[in-house]
Amino acid sequence: MIRRIRLLIWKEFLQLRQDPFLAGILVIAPVVQLLVFGYVVAVDISHxxxxxxxxxxxxxxxxxxxxxxxxxxxxxxxxxxxxxxxxxxxxxxxxxxxxxxxxxxxxxxxxxxxxxxxxxxxxxxxxxxxxxxxxxxxxxxxxxxxxxxxxxxxxxxxxxxxxxxxxYNPTLDSINTMVPGLIAVISMISLMIVMSQAVVKERESGTLEQMFVTPIRAGEYIVGKITPYVLLAIVQIAVVASVGIGWFHVPFHGNVWVIATGMLLFMMTSIGLGLLISLMANTRQQAQQVIVFLMLPFMILSGFIFPVEAMPGWLQAVSAFIPMTYILEVLRGSFVKGSGFADLARPLLVLAVYGVAIFSIAVAATRRRITA
Structure with a gap:
């Protein structure tokens, strides 16, 4: 029995050695996460x-x-x-x-x-x-x-x-700023995880090739793949917002259309990133590791958990390249402050650039991959 177990362990290490991408993620991710947590948690808010x-x-x-x-x-x-x-x-x-x-x-x-x-x-x-x-x-x-x-x-x-x-938040209740942030986090996690498995799962099972023996076109495949999960994400957003407002009594002073616009642009970014991960990864395990690798820095450096002002200058510069930083600004600004389109023009514009660029690149890359 011990010999069989030893051989199985050896087999797993051999498979891991044959997958340098996954092995690299497993080694690099803890180091990056340690550095990020160390700099963010240990620094006081300043400037x-x-x-x-x-x-x-x-x-x-x-x-x-x-x-x-x-x-x-x-x-x-x-x-x-x-x-x-x-x-x-x-x-x-x-x-x-x-x-x-x-x-x-x-x-x-x-x-x-x-x-x-x-x-x-x-x-x-x-x-x-x-x-x-x-x-x-x-x-x-x-x-x-x-x-x-x-x-x-x-x-x-x-x-x-x-x-x-x-x-805007005279009681300083943290729940009033946490719930708007959770709307973005939950949406991003669900969309990125699902979309990161989209192509790689069917490629592993062999159904992708079978799919394109039929008259279906690449564009139709992409639309059909994305639409159900977008609808589910919208339901998630509505449920989280309703529970936050109704159960936790989080005040909502903003405009529903501001929230909808910001979340639509952010969802395009999340879907695009998920599709790109699905195209890069050779297995579902690889895709899952990349998601974990990205999610922690996104949540930590965006200001969802720790204030951006508490970070060193170079990490604040990094946070400026994270889409979640801007959707948090939109959601918290609208929920707590009642800020409108004019007040939130800058973060909405940045989200539009990210959403259109990443989604377009992901769709084009997916089209090329599945028609190759």
């Missing part, structure tokens, strides 16, 4: 895009502005002239934090009164907003400590008071 609305325009307001600008946690990218512009900047995803220095701040401190400073954070990402509020309060506390030290005071007194306000 949050920030807007400063200075309505006081005094030496004190400039020192507060400078304290935030010089901090590694905040990067001032906008200086709007009024508080009313903050919402539009957040809707467009330009900023995550806004600092509002009201008129009369220096006069209040001079008169020995407390000067309230507004800190507005974007609640569509609960992790970022929680950390941003804490960082802002920490900087304000440092400003007050410096003022007291300069005045020779040993106990606290009136100073700058950080009043944190959360837009």
């Amino acid at each position: 949050l895009n920030t807007a400063v609305v200075d309505l006081d325009r005094t030496g004190v307001s400039r020192s507060i502005d400078s304290a935030f600008s010089s901090s590694e946690y905040f990067t001032v990218v906008q200086r709007p002239g009024s508080e009313a512009e903050i919402r539009q900047l957040m809707d467009q995803g330009t900023i995550q934090v806004a600092l509002v220095i009201p008129e009369g701040t220096q006069d209040a401190l001079t008169d020995g009164r407390t000067a309230p400073i507004g800190v507005v954070v974007d609640g569509s990402d609960s992790q970022v907003s929680t950390v941003a509020g804490a960082y802002a309060s920490q900087i304000i506390a440092g400003i007050n400590s410096a003022r007291m030290a300069a005045a020779g005071a040993t106990i606290g007194g009136p100073g700058v008071d950080a009043q944190v306000r959360v837009l």
Whole structure:
């Protein structure tokens, strides 16, 4: 019995050696995943895009502005002239934090009164907003400590008071940002897994050749192959959204057509990637390993699990090439913020480029493969 088992083990290693593609995936994937997790999980959130609305325009307001600008946690990218512009900047995803220095701040401190400073954070990402509020309060506390030290005071007194306000998700419930993301993740997993098996499965069983003995054309085959799974994905999306809104009470402030447009473009990308994997892989086992290899980086680097702002700069650059990054921006922006087509024009445009390009390449490659 031991000899038979030993021979079976040896046979499996021989088969693995004959399949260098699969062997490479098995060796490389853990290393890549370890590096990705190590960099993403171990880094604090920093360089949050920030807007400063200075309505006081005094030496004190400039020192507060400078304290935030010089901090590694905040990067001032906008200086709007009024508080009313903050919402539009957040809707467009330009900023995550806004600092509002009201008129009369220096006069209040001079008169020995407390000067309230507004800190507005974007609640569509609960992790970022929680950390941003804490960082802002920490900087304000440092400003007050410096003022007291300069005045020779040993106990606290009136100073700058950080009043944190959360837009869009005031309760900071993580479920409100997780459910919109799950819509994209579940759709991508189901479509990529199914489509990655589409051609390779029939090629392995020999039914692909039999199929084209019939009068069916390559284009008809592709449409017939894709359509059922697209319909199932639409049902999945509707079920997940309904459960999230009805059972978990996730607020929906957006436009159904914005969601539908974004998901349609994202589904084209998922189908295209699945078909390309099916064409590259020689066996279903290879296709499954490639899916696992791609799925973890997609979910980790897109901002679904960890904020993109928590990643090093080079990983943030990588996340810009991942389609899921943009569908998450569309779904969370529409669900939580109520952002429309104009506010989400950039991520929708990127999704359109990815969807059309990847789907077209995959369909053309599939047509060539099955008619060769």
